Amino acid sequence: MEKEMFSLREANSQIKRKLISKFPVEILPDFIQEAILELYENSSFNMDYISGAALSALASSIGNKFHVRKDITWSENPSLWIVMVGRNGQNKSAPQKVAYKAITNKQSELNREYEEAMNSYDPGLGDPKPLKKKLYSTEPTFESLLKMHKDNPHGITIKPDEFKTFVDGLVGYNGSSRRSSYLSLWDGAPISSDRKDAESASIDKPCINIVGGIQDDVIASLKSKDTKDGFFERMLFVVPLKMEKRFVSETPVNEHTISVYISKMHDFLENMLGRHNYEEIGLSPEASRLFDQERNSHVEPSNKDSNVSGILSKLDRYMLRFALILEVTHCFFNSKPVKDISEDSMKRAIMLKNYFFENALKINDIMEKSYESNTPNGKVYAILKAIGKETFSSREFIEKAKQIHSIGKSRSYELLSIGKLTQELGKGQYRSKVYGD
Template identity: 25%
Template sequence: MSDVNGSIGPHAVRLQEARVKNNAKHTNGRSEVYGNDADGMKQRAAPVFPLDVFPDAVQKMVRSADELLNYGLEFTSCSLLFAAASAIGNSCVVEMHSDWLEGVTLWMVMVGDPGTGKGHALKRVLKEIDRQDATRYKLWIDEMKVYKRALAQFNRDRKKELVSDADEPKRPVLKKMILSDVTPEKMARVHADNLRGICLYVDKLAGWLQTFNRYSSGNAQKTYTSAWSRSPVIVDRVQSDSIRVDVPCIMVGGTIQPKILPELMAESRSDDGFTHRLLFCFPNVEAKPWNRRQQDLSQFNGWDAALKKLLALPYEVGDEVMPQVLKFTPEAKELLHNWQEIIIGESNRLRSSYVKGVYVKIGQYAIRLSLIMQLIRYAYGEAGKDRIDIRSVGGAIKLADYFKLSHLQICDVIDNQSPLDDLPENKLNVYLALPNEFKKADGLVIAVKQGMAQRTFDRFLQKKELFRKKQWGDYEKLL
């Protein structure tokens, strides 16, 4: 949007004026903001990620990944939390009281423009989980070969009445953790085969949303929100067996571009608290040129070893999930309760029911993040895994505050978005030249003067987010 001298070009000036005019129109000229971006748009500043919550070795790795690989401090840090939670799965829970256990389920959304590195960090920190998935897959392929031969022999023997149905060989089960594009039914099936938990890693979260449309979107959304709350996941289909997962642990993580945020944050997704459960990472970063130096990924070796240690934590006895239950130390629990009282006080002073919902879920996330931080420190040899101490709670509180501010930042971005942002220069010129109310014939004259063909103008008028047809031949601009 800037020329070589750093000044704003004519298209950017017109876009800026249009966006500011649009913002003023929808706020009645009132300023309801927390800062200004390069385009003059009013927007909350991106919060700073509290890197000091991690062990020193992790902090060093994150800085190195940012400097050498352009992964970004925030994207890498949030990816680490997601990967750690995925590795922990159902192996550990934290007890708030005898009837309240929290796991580590979290949903992480990396927001950024193309080229900002938001997907690279997430893919890399999941490498150990992916490696173990690949190893299990190879073993499963070999087991399937043996199974198919045994099944063929069984069928031959059954025809000769040499065996009974009880002798039929069992089909091998593939236990996998990382999934990508799956339906809720497939997700439940895979989870039923791996009670530790699953990691739904979607490079483009828009694809995850599209899976909701394959079935009833309400049912798919309800399945995920129930799973987030550790309620049983039950899938019944006419043409297949019922599936039930009593203790679900389903991580969701992926990337999304800012312009797709309105689709993710649609009003229908907030009705049941779906969007309240999202943790956002939306740093103020730009795309960087490739690093000319040889890339060194050895800094991740320590992380891979830590994930391997977490993945080794037991989670079941027989066919039942039997996690280790951790409790807070007295001082850690006191700190957590004191902080929660503060954010509830803040929430009670708010008018927005949506933001109130965000505060409630952030409080829950603080509990989960306390468990995650304790086990990350355990994996690096800095703490035990029998209790959650005050340092882990202190780190979790910093993280919860970061994600709270990030969610509010996302709300600001969506409130300030305009359909004008993505218009090409020729259409923006026409839109700005048109009066607020006009007849189609008069508008066509203006469009032609701006170099727009009649057919293009006719299609332009069909954009319902920009124009309203008052009556035949009469139009009104909406922005």
């Protein structure tokens, strides 16, 4: 019996009805939707991961070639900081590899060109040294990132193997943190590095994408150490409805569908790289009105909850970035000139904003359930109940944490620092807020 065929609209409708994914796949070009559905059906890829990775690849391809201007005081580049959240072994990396295939192929081509140029380079002839063109990097230092960006004004994507490693690496050996510098990069503000031990580099229009994966319990740990500087509010979390591994499909992947995806993404990237100057586009009156209405809908929930306020303030800006990516993408693949942000692109951007807002709330919920909840499932709660008294020492907490959860000393201090279930009294003394529950 032949497999029943569905239109993209019908297929996406079934996805939503079966609660497989809430990612608004229908906002993307048809060839990307086809690749996403094919990889979901026959490669056992999680739909959210491949969708989020494809969105990231579009942003990375556009780079600094297009910005969107809301008004004279406000413009945005298309950079996205996307983090795939899932359980260990849930295959978060493979979707990124497929989605970024055109970009990694191009990087291999640029590497070969650089090697050939260096082989023929003779410093004695007075010729300028060849520049190493980079589209992405896995674990750059901040100084090397700025140097790469200076040589590649199109923009750089950071693709860390593990997002946690990237975040941990923001704190140097001397204890100094680069988080504030990365916040400036996200803002698109001019930035420079003038350290004595590194080559000076100044970037007028930074455009840094980030895409990576992390385990759900690890992201909760990282957020527990958040310094409330807005770093995590800048992350776009891709969180599947079902955090589980999928069975391997017996049907082979349709290689033609994936080849079409890679080929079209290659053409898109080549077109963007071939543009010598960046363009700044505005919003159509309809898109501007819709954007303002959506921002106004955020005021009341923001005033009620500071966490929600932090998330929505960044998503206000991301809405413009989403609309820019979707507009440029739509125009290119429909052979239309890019003029301004259409009402349709803004509507689709709002759909994306809603998806990522819901996921940001999920991440907060994951942290609560993993570490802070006053339930038997909460790790801190269980430790405090095992201690069994209102006041206790950090040493007692460490001993119980090791005994119950096999948690080490440094991790125990992290849990103590969360603060919602414990109150620090001073000199290693704490008060339990759950004693007697």
